[in-house]
Amino acid sequence: MDAVIEVSALRKAYGSVRAVDGVDLTLRRGEIVGVVGPNGAGKTTMLECVAGIRRPDSGVIRVLGLDPLHDRKQFTRRVSLQPQAGALFGNLTVRESVRLWCSFYPQPRDVDDLIAAVGLTEKADARVKRLSGGQYQRLRLVLALAGSCEILLLDEPTGALDPNAREDAWSAIRARGDEQTVVVTTHSMEEAEQLCDRVVIIDRGRVVADGTPSALMDQHGGQTVSFRLPQPPDEAVLRRFPGVKAVLLRNHGGGALARLVTDDPARTSEKVRARYGATAKDVHVAPNSLHTVFVTLTGTELKEVER
Ligand code: ATP
Secondary structure, rough: OOOEEEEEEEEEEEOOOEEEEEEEEEEEEEEEEEOHHHOOOOHHHHHHHHHOOOOEEEEEEEEEEEEEOOHHHHHHEEEEEEOOOOOOOOOHHHHHHHHHHHHOOOOOHHHHHHHHOOHHHHHOOOEEEHHHHHHHHHHHHHHHHHHHHHOEEEEOOOOOOOOOHHHHHHHHHHOOOOOOOOEEOOHHHHHHHHHOEEEEEEEEEEEEEEEEEHHHHHOOOOEEEEEEEEOOOOOOHHHHHOOEEEEEEEEEEEEEEEEEEEHHHHHHHHHHHHHHHHHHHHEEEEOOOHHHHHHHOOOOOOOOOOO
């Protein structure tokens, strides 16, 4: 498959904050790529640089062979961006807004099909200013899909959506044409796992992992043995337990909540019971997930709660 987005040695700082700190990425035609990371990881900054609305400090970006900053006319016809925030015209109706966006592009999609794809048919004649937060977000997603663009850059497209609306949004994104490449930023590992062909995990401005969800879980994941203790344990001791790849300790009312990522949950749990006996409460095993991959690679938790 051919490369449609090429990013090399991308850097962008705000004062002393290195928001994007040397990112190299190649995205291929037709992929749905999730850029995942905690709040402040640099996802939006990276996406905005790729979209040509933020100037990098250094590095090279080519999208469909175009320079996002300098080839604006061609770029905006072939690439669409759904920014994280952005005002729409409150006095237009949903249908009028979609029709307006469709008029910007050479090959727009059908207005009513677009509205139906995200479950807004009943609201087609409602004014935008009367929509709920989730309905507004669905409309913004539809506007990004309106032009049948080759590249869709979606910054947290499902943040405010309830579970059903979120599934609808995923379906609408998946139903893109085979040739359309989608980049989605999210801090939901669940979204990355369910929606994306490929996941790029970003932490503190750097790419820490890149691959299909299953490859990342095979390579870096593991099951998690969790338990509570009345006293904080010695982390170095936990790290030496059989199978353990990563340890996370959190204060828990004077005691500790321990999470051990392990390749051998049976032996790890056995060792926990042997060492801490009845003081170890609520010992249980959780399955492998992309969240676990993040913990193993960064030694920290993805703070955002999975919605
Ligand atoms: P979130 O998930 O919260 O949207 P993110 O991964 O998209 O976060 P960015 O918005 O790119 O992260 O922010 C990366 C870092 O750069 C953060 O520390 C943020 O505070 C900082 N930052 C972002 N935009 C600006 C700005 N315009 N001026 C100064 N600092 C900024």
